[in-house]
Amino acid sequence: MIPAAGRGVRLGPGAPKALRGLGGTPMLIHAIRAMAASRAVSLVVVVAPPDGAPEVKHLLDEHALPERTDYLVVPGGETRQESVRLGIEALPEDVAVVLVHDAARPLVPVDTVDAVAAAVRDGAPAVVPALPLADTVKEVEPAATPGEPEPVLATPVRARLRAVQTPQGFDRETLERAHAEVAVDGEGDAGMVERLGRPVVVVPGHEEAFKVTRPLDLVLAEAVLARRRANDGF
Ligand code: CTP
Ligand code: MG
Secondary structure, three states: OEEOOOOOHHHOOOOOHHHOEEOOEEHHHHHHHHHHOOOOOOEEEEEEOOOOHHHHHHHHHHOOOOOOOEEEEEEOOOOHHHHHHHHHHOOOOOOOEEEEOOOOOOOOOHHHHHHHHHHHHOOOOEEEEEEEOOOOOOEEOOOOOOOOOOOEEEOOOHHHOEEEOOOEEEEHHHHHHHHHHOOOOOOOHHHHHHHHOOOOEEEEOOHHHOOOOOHHHHHHHHHHHHHHHHHHOO
């Protein structure tokens, strides 16, 4: 499942983030191709902007996608959590494993997708790809006025921290229960599974699975694409 219903406020004004171009192709199409490239993926459910399902269906028809994969487009909601829930409701009954992948991570390598799917198939109810942090993280008392100095409360040991990415993989029943029983505002899918008391495991993520969030991320994404195209030429 690919939640793609966000506006992309932090990226600045323009089309919904998932529909913006990267190397001349919408970010969403890159994300769909990355997921469909995995043998573990037989169906891609795209959660489109609330009023953008017809446009997304049209995009899927326009771009070449692997034919052994099925595609489904459903309208999303106001929050990512609601969008994922709407995606879950659209899943055919025979689907037992669900990978939830941000359209905003268009360049995830297929090996990462495969690794997450494999860990779920091997029995983990919830799997998140993640990387160690480059920066040290401080917990602070947030300032009432932005820009004011903020007192440091604690410094978590960096070696124990991980920055999580997508696709995140779930046993379907676990993901459904998480959304039905412990859907807390702002909580991600894996966080809700933790609240359910079920184990969540981390597998290695990949630096190219970074999220396109701010304008500088687009510069990085274009550079990664250019590097791939240059390497493919050899
Ligand atoms: N998403 C979604 N439905 C929403 C909000 C977000 O499907 N109502 C999706 C986005 O399309 C994106 C993923 O969740 O693929 C991660 O969200 P984020 O990177 O925060 O994207 P946006 O919410 O679009 O960006 P911003 O927060 O800057 O507005
Ligand atoms: Mg957002």
